[in-house]
Amino acid sequence: MRSKKNIEFAALAVVLVMALGAAVSYWMDRSTTVLVHELRMELEQQQRVDNILDALRDAETGQRGFIITGNEVFLEPWQHARQTLPAAIREAKDKAGSDVEQAKLWRIARLAELKLAELDETIAIRRGEGFAQTEKLVSSMRGKATMDELRRLVAARQARTDARRKVLRTEMLAASRRSFTVSLAATLINICVFGALLVVMARMLRERRETALQLEHKAAQLAGAVELGTRQNRELRIVAEMLRAVEAMPSSLDTGAVVARGFGKLLPGAGGTFFALDSGDAGTLRQLSRWGDASAQPSEMTLDDCWALQHRAHYKTSGCDGPSCAHYRSHGGDGKGGMRLCVPLVTHDELVGLVHLEGLAREADAREQQEQLAVTVAEQLALALGNARLRESLRRQSVLDPLTGLFNRRYFDETLRRELARSRRMASPLSLVVLDVDHFKCVNDGFGHAAGDAVLRAIAQLVRQSIRYCDVACRYGGEELVILMPDCAQPDAARRAEALRADIAGAPPMNDGAGPDAITASFGVAEFPLHGPDADSLFRAADQAMYRAKREGRNRVVLAAQP
Ligand SMILES: Nc1nc2c(ncn2[C@@H]2O[C@H](COP(=O)(O)OP(=O)(O)OP(=O)(O)O)[C@@H](O)[C@H]2O)c(=O)[nH]1
Structure with missing residues (x-):
């Protein structure tokens, strides 16, 4: 804003200086023109006066020739002077400037007219009365005196004109020097103002360039921030998606x-x-x-x-x-x-x-x-x-039995219902094996609860090893375990229960030898829908079969009876 004002001020100064320079130059030129005009007028006037004197001299010379010879041919300059001089004298009088000049010219004109009249007179006498009468008149020196006076006046005028010319030349030289000085000063001032203008404009341009650079820098920063924001948003979205998927x-x-x-x-x-x-x-x-x-x-x-x-x-x-x-x-x-x-x-x-x-x-x-x-x-x-x-851990804890690592009873109840529904839908068999450790009370009583727990863990491990991937083994309560076998009919289930029974009975002493030498279990096996149409009846059938195994001497597998 400041720079703009400076430029306006500098431009105004340039215009003023230039206008002033032009005005001064015009004024000086005008005064020089007046001087030149004056000088020219002076010279022209001098020339007129000289011409009058020359014409009179020529006429006088012709007059002398005529007086001496009587030959009319010599009168040609006189005749020419008679014809031209009146007009020349008039013109010289008209062109006289000042009153003094006018008076002097009047005097010259008068003398010229007197001289011309004297010439006329002598020529007329020569013609009429002859040489002797004319000689008398000439000898009176009247014509010479007029001519001498005229010459003196013209010479004085010439001297004045020369002096005036010198003055005018000096004035012209002074005017020319003044004009040169003024032009030089105007040029220098213009150069200074132009220089200042250039400096201001350069500063303004520099400021604009700096502002543009700053704006560019800010724009780049903004673009960078936007790009960063966009990238971070994208990253946040990806991370959020990933974390949501991980949690799911x-x-x-x-x-x-x-x-x-x-x-x-x-x-x-x-x-x-x-x-x-x-x-x-x-x-x-x-x-x-x-x-x-x-x-x-x-x-x-x-x-x-x-x-x-x-x-x-x-x-x-x-x-x-x-x-x-x-x-x-x-x-x-x-x-x-x-x-x-x-x-x-x-x-x-x-x-x-x-x-x-x-x-x-x-x-x-x-x-x-x-x-x-x-x-x-x-x-x-x-x-x-x-x-x-x-x-996962909480889920495991909620469905797993902490002692054996098998699923708990709640999980068994849910799974039994689910598997029954699936068997019904697929029309596929589902077997249930109930396993109860024989004389477990004796283990506890004889070896302590810790030994009893170890026996239960060992049996659970044997169960895990013997079942298929899709089978579900659970601790139903106390020393009673259940195994749910999807897509498995009773004969197959009985065979696998028998193999497990044999594994338990043939297992080496459990609890690192600090327990009973041998342990056995009784098994009951029932099949859906053969031995029960629902969860309760199926479980009851398998449980009753297990109790029958107990009654029949333990360490055996008993199949549920047909309802
Ligand atoms: N160490 C231990 N003992 C348990 C656990 N749960 C139940 N018991 C015990 O297991 C015993 C079960 O005894 P009973 O129901 O009389 O049956 P049993 O001695 O195995 O006799 P039969 O089943 O007739 O062969 C009880 O003494 C319970 O205290 C357990 O988690 N750990």
């Missing part, structure tokens, strides 16, 4: 694909491997997924295989610069994948897994961003995995 998984061990997809989207150029802590073994991590161009990794690893797992802190290494973790080194990691990063998944001081990333950006800033993102996401993922594991 029935087991933390099913989260491999979800984590691979999430990290693949978050770090597009990087490959990776995801390990989760084995739910059964706190010292082992299982590989659940691999994505991108990740190198082969072991399917299982221990805490000793990874620096990050041992120290519960992320560990970064590149190419061959630092010592690689054993899980990478031992599985063909060749160091070509650029920067690698092991991020342990830790929540509430509990290790739940590990994310191993490879092929991170080579450029330091981009890699730093990737690393921060990976660590932040790993914290969230660890929390989600921890929650999933907690949920």
Whole structure:
């Protein structure tokens, strides 16, 4: 704003200086023109006077020639003078400027007229009276006196004119010098004002350039912020989706694909491997997924295989610069994948897994961003995995019997109803085996409750080993166990119950020998819908068969009777 005012002021100053310069030049030129005009007039007037004198001289010379010779030819200059002089004298009088000049010219004109009259007279006498009379008149010196006076006046006038010319020339020179000085001053002032104008304009341009640069910088910052915001929103969305999917998984061990997809989207150029802590073994991590161009990794690893797992802190290494973790080194990691990063998944001081990333950006800033993102996401993922594991644990606790690890009675009741409905729908058989440990009271009484518990755990282990994947074994209560066998008819169920009975009876002394030498169990087997159309009747049939086995001597398998 200030610069704009300065420019306007400078432009106004330039216009004023130029107008002033033009006015001064015009005035000086005008005064010089007047001087030149005056000089020219002076010279012309002098020329007129000289011409009058010359004409009179010529006429006088012709008169002398005529007087001496009497030849009329000599009178030609006189005749010419008679014709031209009156007009020339008139003109000279008319052109006289000042009163003094006019008076002097009047005097010259008068003398010229007197001289002309004297010439006329002498010529007339010569013609009429001859040479002698004329000589008398000439000898009177009247004509000479007039001519001398005339010459003196013309010479004086010439001297005045010369002096005046000198003065005029001096004035013209002074005017020319003044004009030059004024022009020079105007030019210098214009140069200064133009210079100032240029400085102001240059400053203004610089300010505008700086403002434009600042605006550009701000625009770039804004664009960067928008881009950052967009990227962070996208990352947040991906992370939120991944965490939601992890939480929706029935087991933390099913989260491999979800984590691979999430990290693949978050770090597009990087490959990776995801390990989760084995739910059964706190010292082992299982590989659940691999994505991108990740190198082969072991399917299982221990805490000793990874620096990050041992120290519960992320560990970064590149190419061959630092010592690689054993899980990478031992599985063909060749160091070509650029920067690698092991991020342990830790929540509430509990290790739940590990994310191993490879092929991170080579450029330091981009890699730093990737690393921060990976660590932040790993914290969230660890929390989600921890929650999933907690949920699994709670779910397990709610359906599992803590002593034997078999399902509890509540789970059995739910499963029996579900399996009955499925059998009905599929028209497939469903067998139920009820198992009761024989003389268990004697074990407790004889060896103590701890021994009794150990016997129950050992029998549960034998049950787990003997059943199929789809069978469900539960502790129904006390020393009574039940096994639900989908798609299994009574004869098959009886055969498998018999095999289990034999395994229990033939098992070595339980509780490390601090228990009974041998243990047996009685079994009852019933089949749906053969021995009962619903859960209660089916269970009752199998239970009654088991009691019959007890009554018939224990350590045996008894089939439910046909209703
Ligand atoms: N150690 C231990 N004992 C249990 C547990 N649950 C029930 N018992 C005991 O198991 C015994 C069951 O005894 P009974 O019902 O008389 O049957 P039994 O001695 O096995 O005799 P039969 O069934 O007729 O062969 C009781 O003494 C209960 O206290 C348990 O979780 N641990």
